[in-house]
Structures are given as structure tokens and as C-alpha cells.
Amino acid sequence: MSIDLTGDNAIPDLPNASSSASCPIPAQSSSTQVTYTSTNIKHGLRHDKSHYKILSNPSKRATASCWAKFSLPAVRISDEKEAIFSIIKGFASCNSCFETYFYNDSSTTNLNSHRCPMKHQRGQLTFSGNPLKGTIGAKLLSKKKEDIKKLCANWVACSMRPFSIVTDPGFKQILQECLTIGRDLRSEGELTIDDLLPSDRTVRNEVDRAAQHERNLLKIKLVAAADDYRLSISPDIWSDKYRNISYLGATAHFVGDNGIYHYFDLFCSEFKWKNKTALNVLKMLEAQLSVFGLKELMDKITFVTDRGANFIKALMAFRVLLCVAHRLNNVLKKTFYQEISKKNTIVSPGKILTTSTSVCRTEITPTKTEMTTITTRTFTQASSEVNEEDIDDKNDIDTEESSDDDNDDDDDVVDYTSTTIANLPPPAKAILDMIKDCKSLVKYVKKANLNRELQLEREKQNINNSINGEDPPYTTNNSSKAATLHQSSVVRSPPEAAAAEDQLQYGRKTNCFPRSVSNFSCLLLEWKNVLKEVQVGNSPSLHCVLPCITYLREQMINGEKKERGGMKFFYKRAIQLLDNMFKLEDDHIRASFLHPNYKQLRGATKTQIKSCHAYCRGLVLPDTTGDDPVISDKDVCEPPSKKSKFMLQLMDKNEIVKEPGMNEIDRYNALTVEEEYTNPLTFWQQQHIQLAYPTLYRLAKRTFAVPCSSAAVERQFSAAGQIVTQRRSNLDPSTVNNLIFLRSIENSKRQM
Numbered sequence: 001m002s003i004d005l006t007g008d009n010a011i012p013d014l015p016n017a018s019s020s021a022s023c024p025i026p027a028q029s030s031s032t033q034v035t036y037t038s039t040n041i042k043h044g045l046r047h048d049k050s051h052y053k054i055l056s057n058p059s060k061r062a063t064a065s066c067w068a069k070f071s072l073p074a075v076r077i078s079d080e081k082e083a084i085f086s087i088i089k090g091f092a093s094c095n096s097c098f099e100t101y102f103y104n105d106s107s108t109t110n111l112n113s114h115r116c117p118m119k120h121q122r123g124q125l126t127f128s129g130n131p132l133k134g135t136i137g138a139k140l141l142s143k144k145k146e147d148i149k150k151l152c153a154n155w156v157a158c159s160m161r162p163f164s165i166v167t168d169p170g171f172k173q174i175l176q177e178c179l180t181i182g183r184d185l186r187s188e189g190e191l192t193i194d195d196l197l198p199s200d201r202t203v204r205n206e207v208d209r210a211a212q213h214e215r216n217l218l219k220i221k222l223v224a225a226a227d228d229y230r231l232s233i234s235p236d237i238w239s240d241k242y243r244n245i246s247y248l249g250a251t252a253h254f255v256g257d258n259g260i261y262h263y264f265d266l267f268c269s270e271f272k273w274k275n276k277t278a279l280n281v282l283k284m285l286e287a288q289l290s291v292f293g294l295k296e297l298m299d300k301i302t303f304v305t306d307r308g309a310n311f312i313k314a315l316m317a318f319r320v321l322l323c324v325a326h327r328l329n330n331v332l333k334k335t336f337y338q339e340i341s342k343k344n345t346i347v348s349p350g351k352i353l354t355t356s357t358s359v360c361r362t363e364i365t366p367t368k369t370e371m372t373t374i375t376t377r378t379f380t381q382a383s384s385e386v387n388e389e390d391i392d393d394k395n396d397i398d399t400e401e402s403s404d405d406d407n408d409d410d411d412d413v414v415d416y417t418s419t420t421i422a423n424l425p426p427p428a429k430a431i432l433d434m435i436k437d438c439k440s441l442v443k444y445v446k447k448a449n450l451n452r453e454l455q456l457e458r459e460k461q462n463i464n465n466s467i468n469g470e471d472p473p474y475t476t477n478n479s480s481k482a483a484t485l486h487q488s489s490v491v492r493s494p495p496e497a498a499a500a501e502d503q504l505q506y507g508r509k510t511n512c513f514p515r516s517v518s519n520f521s522c523l524l525l526e527w528k529n530v531l532k533e534v535q536v537g538n539s540p541s542l543h544c545v546l547p548c549i550t551y552l553r554e555q556m557i558n559g560e561k562k563e564r565g566g567m568k569f570f571y572k573r574a575i576q577l578l579d580n581m582f583k584l585e586d587d588h589i590r591a592s593f594l595h596p597n598y599k600q601l602r603g604a605t606k607t608q609i610k611s612c613h614a615y616c617r618g619l620v621l622p623d624t625t626g627d628d629p630v631i632s633d634k635d636v637c638e639p640p641s642k643k644s645k646f647m648l649q650l651m652d653k654n655e656i657v658k659e660p661g662m663n664e665i666d667r668y669n670a671l672t673v674e675e676e677y678t679n680p681l682t683f684w685q686q687q688h689i690q691l692a693y694p695t696l697y698r699l700a701k702r703t704f705a706v707p708c709s710s711a712a713v714e715r716q717f718s719a720a721g722q723i724v725t726q727r728r729s730n731l732d733p734s735t736v737n738n739l740i741f742l743r744s745i746e747n748s749k750r751q752m
Contacts, residue, residue: 034075036088038100041073045098051076053085054093066111069095115180169750204735211738214745218264219292225254226294229702232302232321233266234710235285235311237276238717242729246271247720247736248284251712255701259685261540263707265716265744266292270733278313285314302706321587324534324545325709328552331581332527335574336435337421416573417580427566434516519567523574526555535711538751539679540704542591543598546584550603553578586611587706594700595680596673613665620664620695668693680704716740 044052054071073093074085092103097117101110152166165171178196185191198206225231235250249268255261267288273280289295302319305311306326333339424432445451530548534541553575560571584604589612592598601609677683681704684690690697723739724731 036091038091038102041088041091041093042098042100044075045073045093045100054095054098055085055087057092064108064111066108066114069116070111070114071095073100207735207738207742211742214742215291218745221256221262222252222254223293223297225256225705226297226300229300229302230255230705231294231297231300232304232706233289234304234707234713235281236305236308236710236713236717237271237281238268238720240721240724240729242724242726245733246276247717247733248281248288249713249716249720249740250285250288251716253705253707253712255681255705259681259690259697259701261538261679261681261704262748263537263712264748265712265719265740267737268716268720268740269737276310278310281310282314304707304710306710321585321706321708323708323710324582325531325711327582328527328531328534331574331577332524334581335570335577337432338435414572415576416569417576419573425566425569428569429566431516431520431566431570434520438517516567519563523559523567523571526552526559535709537707537712537715540591540681540707542587542704542706542708543595543680545588545708546592546601546603547598549578549582549584553603584608586615587703588708590615590699591703591706591708594684594696594703595677596671596683597677599669616696616699617663617665619699664693664695668696716744719743 041052045054053074053076055074056071057067070092073088073091075088076083077086078084090102090104091100092111093100094114094116099114099116101114103111155161156163156165178193181196182191222231231252231254233250233252235248237246237248239246247268248271250266251263252266253261253263269284269288271280271284273284286295286298289298294301298318302321303315304321304323305315306323312320421429421432530552533544533548536544556571556575556578560568560575563571586608589601589604589608592601592604593612593616601612604612673683675683680700684697684700720736720740723736
């Protein structure tokens with residue numbers, strides 16, 4: 001009996017095989033003989049690791065340098081628990097890419113000429129030939145390395161390139177290819193670099209060709225995803241700051257058939273219309289989507305955008321999900337009256353109170369000291385002085401705070417969202433003045449060039465500590481900077497030093513400035529954590545909305561109970577603005593339900609939970625068995641080891657649930673999940689989960705293809721801003737579009 005693995009029922013041959021040599025290997029039975037080739041051995045090592053593996057060469061004669069990256073392939077010959085592998089004689093396989101060559105004891109030529117694509121992709125410089133041996137070779141290599149170092153230094157200085165360019169993976173790949181070409185053509189005569197390097201026009205044409213080729217490949221995936229409602233697009237408009245050319249950019253997010261999340265910078269094309277009306281935006285968007293064959297499938301695509309009126313009107317006929325990050329940012333700015341108006345300048349509460357009074361006083365700011373008669377003048381910077389209404393003795397402040405506490409019972413009827421700046425209580429006005437003072441102080445530090453002075457003083461202090469053998473002081477950055485700022489301000493000439501010194505003395509006198517800043521920072525930290533999670537771009541983020549909003553509301557309520565005075569007012573205002581301005585959509589609830597660690601929907605109302613379960617049950621086909629599928633060890637997919645500490649504390653606690661019911665939704669609700677998944681698709685990629693919950697798996701692929709914010713397209717514009725620089729401001733917009741698209745494709749390949 002003879003088994004041929006190269007037949008129709010065996011492992012198929014792959015293209016570009018290194019060798020078609022075959023070698024008959026006798027098996028354990030005398031009547032069975034297996035014929036191996038380099039192709040099926042390579043395929044087995046890559047895709048059938050339970051039966052194939054590589055073993056180091058046991059021969060003592062294997063002293064050649066190629067055996068550092070090559071081993072001998074082996075096949076499993078027993079089905080027992082302790083597997084026994086037998087070396088397949090006559091072949092050698094690469095340890096990284098499993099490329100297999102025919103090998104005998106007398107020649108290693110094929111092994112020495114191998115160029116591993118895995119190391120080539122990582123940008124590693126590898127020498128496939130014999131290494132330099134002996135003292136002469138080592139000295140020559142050292143001299144050439146010194147010459148390369150000098151050339152790199154001159155290049156960086158003359159061409160004004162960053163130092164990190166020598167570590168760029170693409171730069172290393174070019175050098176590696178040049179080394180390979182030089183080795184392969186060393187016997188063909190002298191070769192100059194001009195014989196290899198293309199012209200700038202040739203490189204640009206190749207960028208255009210490569211971009212068009214990648215678009216054709218991506219088009220197939222996007223059409224398949226859009227046809228199954230697994231595609232979302234985030235559009236926006238951006239203008240460069242050198243030629244003021246407007247660009248319409250968009251990012252595409254979709255989940256593949258295998259449950260893997262993908263996102264690409266789809267396009268960043270010039271917006272040629274002068275007016276950015278909804279009609280023009282829609283025309284431009286349709287024209288760009290038609291390149292990928294998506295114009296006819298726009299009714300199956302989910303669009304994620306900010307609250308720009310032109311985009312909302314342009315996409316009103318399609319499914320639109322508004323950006324969560326933009327909304328939360330607007331809520332936070334409105335909480336502290338920081339709305340930016342293009343026509344009207346915002347006036348601080350202290351300024352409003354002083355404009356109706358005619359007095360003569362000294363205005364001390366971080367940049368000037370002058371006598372001013374105040375009548376109807378509006379200040380352009382925050383004043384370091386505080387009105388008599390705001391500064392009373394400590395007993396008056398306590399009285400205000402106690403009066404706030406006495407009115408806690410009336411919070412349900414007080415509308416803090418409609419309170420204007422003129423009607424703010426004095427403690428709340430002091431908080432806004434503190435914010436203005438902090439902004440003025442930061443502006444002063446920048447204008448007076450104190451940042452460099454602070455840095456030099458810290459370096460000098462570290463040097464002195466190292467000379468004296470002392471450890472660096474373990475102080476927070478804020479405290480050290482504040483102390484150094486005070487010291488630096490004193491030695492500067494008036495009036496600037498006097499202004500900064502006056503602000504610091506005022507903070508010490510009232511003893512409220514540092515405390516207010518600390519309390520204000522605690523409030524901002526909670527918003528920072530939430531905004532960071534909802535702006536994730538390389539993984540699903542829609543499931544984060546419900547737990548993050550629940551967490552944020554709880555933190556605001558707890559802060560309102562702990563704080564007193566002005567911060568208590570802003571905590572209450574933040575709670576009411578969050579409830580009034582932000583609305584949880586059904587997509588947010590369903591996404592949290594489809595995450596195994598958030599499926600209890602903590603923070604959602606009973607109506608929202610019932611609606612979510614009813615929607616999912618409406619998609620599930622009747623289940624007549626109710627039996628859970630058999631789970632094998634090989635089907636279990638472990639979650640990634642790296643987890644987000646902030647999101648872990650928001651996950652559901654493991655609880656004992658009821659017995660599984662007959663419905664797919666009931667079985668999923670009853671499922672106890674021990675692992676903690678930062679990416680919910682990792683859970684749904686497990687084969688036994690897909691078999692147990694087929695409808696929910698399909699719904700999960702559609703749901704998690706939608707991001708909760710449009711932060712990805714903002715990152716695209718940041719990349720475009722680094723391409724369209726002052727030195728490259730004459731780049732054609734079509735070239736910018738191709739560069740952005742190719743960059744996204746290459747980054748995706750590296751991640752995969």
C-alpha cells in the first residue's frame with residue numbers, strides 16, 4: 001500500500017515552491033510508504049502543527065552557520081498522549097517561514113541562499129551569505145560601519161531629516177535589498193547606485209499604481225461586508241493650513257467573515273466645491289464610494305459622523321450614528337461655560353460684575369500692570385484680583401457653602417443647565433476665575449520662555465544630586481513645576497515677575513487656589529478616562545458607551561456628595577447636562593449586551609433592556625433542542641493578555657444564573673464567563689461560541705463593525721497634516737489621497 005500526499009485528496013501544492021523534489025520515506029509498517037515533497041512539508045508545518053514540527057539537527061557535523069536558522073522537519077508517528085515525531089530525511093526547513101529545501105549531507109548551498117520573508121517584513125537586516133570570519137573581516141566591517149555612521153550623520157544634517165529615520169522599517173528594507181542585489185551581482189561587474197534607484201517621477205507613478213491595485217483588492221472585501229450590513233464609514237472635512245485646500249476624508253470599519261475587525265483610511269480627496277452644503281457633500285461622498293462599488297449599497301452602510309449640519313442633512317436618508325466623543329466634549333465644555341463663539345467673546349463672571357462699576361484701581365495680569373478706570377471696558381485676560389462680593393472672610397464662605405447644603409433637598413427642582421454666568425453663586429464664579437487664571441498663567445509661562453528655564457533648572461538639580469550621591473526627589477510633576485515657577489518668576493525683572501508673584505501670593509493668602517485646582521483636576525480625570533475609551537480606533541468601541549456613561553454619571557453623583565461650594569455646583573450641572581444632552585441609542589445597548597462581560601446591561605433602564613432582548617429574540621430562529629454544543633479544548637480561544645485597567649472595573653461580576661432555557665438568548669444570558677475580554681470579537685471568534693449562538697454571532701459582526709466615535713477620521717487628518725507640510729505644500733491632492741490610503745494598507749498588513 002502506498003500513500004501519495006501530492007494527490008487530489010492530499011495537501012495541495014502551493015505556488016512559488018522552492019523545490020519539487022520528492023523523497024520516499026518508509027513508514028513504520030513495511031507495507032506503507034509515504035512520499036514527501038518540499039511543498040507538502042511546508043504546508044504541514046504551517047497549517048497542521050499537531051502532526052508536523054521542526055527539530056534541531058542532531059548531527060555533530062552540523063556546524064555551518066545556516067543551521068542557526070534551519071532545522072529538520074519531523075512528522076508524528078504515534079497517536080498517544082505523548083506524541084512521537086520522526087525526522088523526515090532529505091529535507092531542511094526554515095525556523096521562521098517554514099520554507100523547505102531538499103538537503104543532503106554534502107551541500108548546504110540552498111540553505112545559505114535562503115532569504116526569510118518573515119525577517120524581511122520586520123525590517124531586520126539579515127545576511128544570507130557566510131558571515132565575515134577572522135580578524136581581517138571584523139576590522140573591515142568595523143571600518144565600513146564607521147563610514148556608514150558618518151554618512152548618516154551628514155545626511156540627517158544636510159537634508160534636515162529626523163534622527164529616527166535610520167530606524168525606519170522601510171529604510172532598512174531598502175538597505176537589505178541593496179545588500180542582496182550586491183551579493184547576487186558581485187560577479188557581474190561594477191554596479192553603481194544610479195543603476196538601481198528610480199527617479200522621483202517613477203516612485204510617484206508606482207505609488208499611484210500600487211494604490212489603484214490595493215483599491216481593487218479592498219473593493220471585494222468592502223462590497224461583501226456592506227452587503228451583509230457589516231460596514232461603517234466615518235466621513236468628515238479637513239483643510240490644510242498652507243494652501244487651504246479642503247479635503248473630504250473617510251475611514252471604513254468592517255468585520256470580516258472570520259470575526260476579525262478591520263479599519264482603513266478609505267480616501268482623503270480634494271473637496272472642489274466652494275460651498276460645503278449638504279448637497280455637495282452627498283455628491284462628493286457618492287463619487288468616492290463609487291470607486292469601491294459602494295454607491296448602490298449606501299442604504300446598508302452605517303455612517304458615523306459628528307453633529308455637523310451639512311453631514312446630518314446629507315445623510316438623512318441613510319442610517320447615521322452620531323459621534324459620542326464629540327457630544328461628551330460639548331457637555332464638558334458647556335458645564336464650565338467654555339463654549340467657543342466665532343462672533344461673540346466669552347466674558348468671565350468677574351468681568352461682568354466689574355463693567356457696571358466706575359472705580360479706579362490697578363489691574364495686575366501676568367503680562368502687565370497698569371492703572372485702569374473701569375466703566376464699560378471688557379477685559380481680554382483674567383484678572384488676578386477678585387471682587388469684594390467674591391472675597392469675604394472665611395465665615396462668609398462657610399455661610400455660602402452651608403446654604404448650598406441646606407438647599408440640597410431642592411436640587412430636583414433647580415435647573416442648573418439654564419443658570420447663566422451672571423446668576424452664578426460666588427463660589428462657582430471663583431471656580432471660573434480660577435480656570436481663567438490658570439490659562440493666563442500658562443500663557444505667561446510660554447511667552448516668557450519659562451518652560452526652557454524650568455527644564456534647565458531641573459537638569460541642574462539632577463546633576464547636583466548625582467554628584468552628591470543623592471536620589472532625585474520623588475515629587476509630583478505639578479508640585480516641582482510650581483516651586484520652580486515661583487523661583488524663576490522672582491528673579492525676572494518687573495513688571496512680569498511682580499505679576500506672577502502677586503498671583504502666587506494671592507493663592508497662598510486665600511489658601512483656595514491649589515485646592516480648587518486639585519478638585520477641578522479630579523473632575524476632569526473622570527472625563528478623560530471615558531473619552532479615551534470611546535475614541536479607540538483599532539478595535540470595537542460601541543460596547544463601551546453604556547458602561548462608560550454609567551460610570552461617568554456615578555462619579556459625578558459621588559463627587560456632588562463629597563464636594564462643597566463652587567465644585568458642588570458644577571458637579572450638579574454636569575449631571576443635568578449629561579442627562580439632557582446625551583441619549584443612549586439602541587445600538588449602544590445592543591453592543592453592550594453582545595459583550596460577554598457587559599451583557600447584564602448595568603445602567604440601562606428596564607425598558608431599554610426589554611427592548612434589546614426583544615429585538616434579539618426577533619432575530620433568533622426557534623430552537624427545538626436546547627442542548628449546548630460539546631466544547632473541546634482546541635475550540636477555546638484565550639483572550640489577549642493585555643487588558644485596559646479602566647474598562648476591567650466596569651465589567652459584570654460573575655453570578656450564579658438560572659438553568660439555560662430553550663432559547664438562544666436565554667442560553668446566552670445564562671452563560672457564566674470567567675475570562676475578561678477587552679475585545680468582544682475575541683469571544684465570538686471561538687468556534688464553539690459560533691455554533692452555540694449563530695444568530696448572535698452574526699448580529700455581533702454587524703454591531704461591532706460600527707465605532708462609537710469618528711476619532712479615526714480625525715487621526716487620518718492628523719496624518720495628512722504631517723504629509724502636507726511646509727516643505728511639501730505643493731503635493732497634488734490626488735497624491736495625498738494615494739499616500740494616505742497606502743499608509744493605511746501597509747499599517748494593516750504589519751498588524752496582521
